[in-house]
Amino acid sequence: MVDPVTRRTAPYADFVLKQVGRLPAGARVHPELLNTQVEFATGVCQTVDELRGQLAAGRAELKAAAGREKLGLVSSGTAVLSGADVHLTAGARFERIGDIYQGLVEDYQVSGCHVHVGISDRDTAIAVINHMSYWLPTLLALSANSPFDNGRHTGYASWRMIQQSRFPGSGLTPWFGSAAEYDHFVDQLVDFGVLVDHAMTFWLARPSPRYPTIEVRVADAAATVDEAVQQAVLTERLVRYALAELDAGREAKPIGDQQAKAAVWAAARHGINGPAIDLRSGRPVPARQLLTELTDLLGLPPVHPRPRVTGHPVAVVDALMEDL
Structure with a gap:
């Protein structure tokens, strides 16, 4: 997620995920390791057309959810420009990851x-x-x-x-x-x-x-x-x-x-x-x-x-x- 003004990553995954509405059958959205990231997963797809349709619909809904929070969404392997207040998503497993890997995951904004x-x-x-x-x-x-x-x-x-x-x-x-x-x-x-x-x-x-x-x-x-x-x-x-x-x-x-x-x-x-x-x-x-x-x-x-x-x-x- 990015701030459309500064283009830097925005730490509001929880807010965006709460805004997500209807998704294709079987599809899901998840928090990721850091609070600047969200993940979309399709359901099980039997054909290329079904996969394409689920991907397009899921991305459109996530983009709309981010827009409702006045944020932009990008899909890339790393954050182009990093913003402030990047931290691990709350949860026991994410905390365990942070404890083991320390500085390796503090700004690990990869997708x-x-x-x-x-x-x-x-x-x-x-x-x-x-x-x-x-x-x-x-x-x-x-x-x-x-x-x-x-x-x-x-x-x-x-x-x-x-x-x-x-x-x-x-x-x-x-x-x-x-x-x-x-x-x-x-x-x-x-x-x-x-x-x-x-x-x-x-x-x-x-x-x-x-x-x-x-x-x-x-x-x-x-x-x-x-x-x-x-x-x-x-x-x-x-x-x-x-x-x-x-x-x-x-x-x-x-x-x-x-x-x-x-x-x-x-x-x-x-x-x-x-x-x-x-x-x-x-x-x-x-x-x-x-x-x-x-x-x-x-x-x-x-x-x-x-x-x-x-x-x-x-x-x-x-x-x-x-x-x-």
């Missing part, structure tokens, strides 16, 4: 576009994630829209991902052979005191701790409905491709830890218009080449990334308010 794809068997979900990991940096590069850090242009396409990388257990999900192995590893991180609970990991894909789904949270919050739909379609098709590979008896090979970190960093640094790392071959390639190879692999038409708004931070906020 992602999360996509859930239904898979009820958790062992299958783990095997699918192993396959997906090769392509998650490409989805990040495509989505990257957060170059600003409180008015400062960082030089990164996704500063959100750089901020997130400071937390334990971030980046691509390690290779696991089963859901039990995954659960044991997460339980260890909780026992070590570096995660709040089993529901909190920072990996870019995971079996959802709440739903019978794979949850992919690699993308920056999408500026537009079309870009959110694009991420959902690519993610769903990538899951479908991984399932076909498993049906054919082809398991994914583990990715080296440093190669995985390098690929995520390159995607965050350069976005879709720069160099990237092909985790299949271990070679540097243009990010757009990987995007073309991904869409070909998934049987989708070519994706033409929308140019990012650049320039003065105030102009960027204005453009983002229009994009919503």
Whole structure:
């Protein structure tokens, strides 16, 4: 949420959420970690048209709710301009997060576009994630829209991902052979005191701790409905491709830890218009080449990334308010 006069973030999530009226069936709004953020989640969608409709309706209602409080709303990976009185949302779990991570979360105004794809068997979900990991940096590069850090242009396409990388257990999900192995590893991180609970990991894909789904949270919050739909379609098709590979008896090979970190960093640094790392071959390639190879692999038409708004931070906020 932003003040439409100063364009700085506004700490009034509670007020805006109380103004939200009718939402699509199954959709919900939530508070987020900080009091400048709100989250919208669609219900379960069976078609692209249904998803697009729910996203458009939900964004419109949140925008109207913010307007009733004389506020603006933007969707981006980081806050372009930060305002005053930013603090953690009230609640025991948020307080626990603040206690563990201290200064890392005091101004952690980052937002992602999360996509859930239904898979009820958790062992299958783990095997699918192993396959997906090769392509998650490409989805990040495509989505990257957060170059600003409180008015400062960082030089990164996704500063959100750089901020997130400071937390334990971030980046691509390690290779696991089963859901039990995954659960044991997460339980260890909780026992070590570096995660709040089993529901909190920072990996870019995971079996959802709440739903019978794979949850992919690699993308920056999408500026537009079309870009959110694009991420959902690519993610769903990538899951479908991984399932076909498993049906054919082809398991994914583990990715080296440093190669995985390098690929995520390159995607965050350069976005879709720069160099990237092909985790299949271990070679540097243009990010757009990987995007073309991904869409070909998934049987989708070519994706033409929308140019990012650049320039003065105030102009960027204005453009983002229009994009919503």
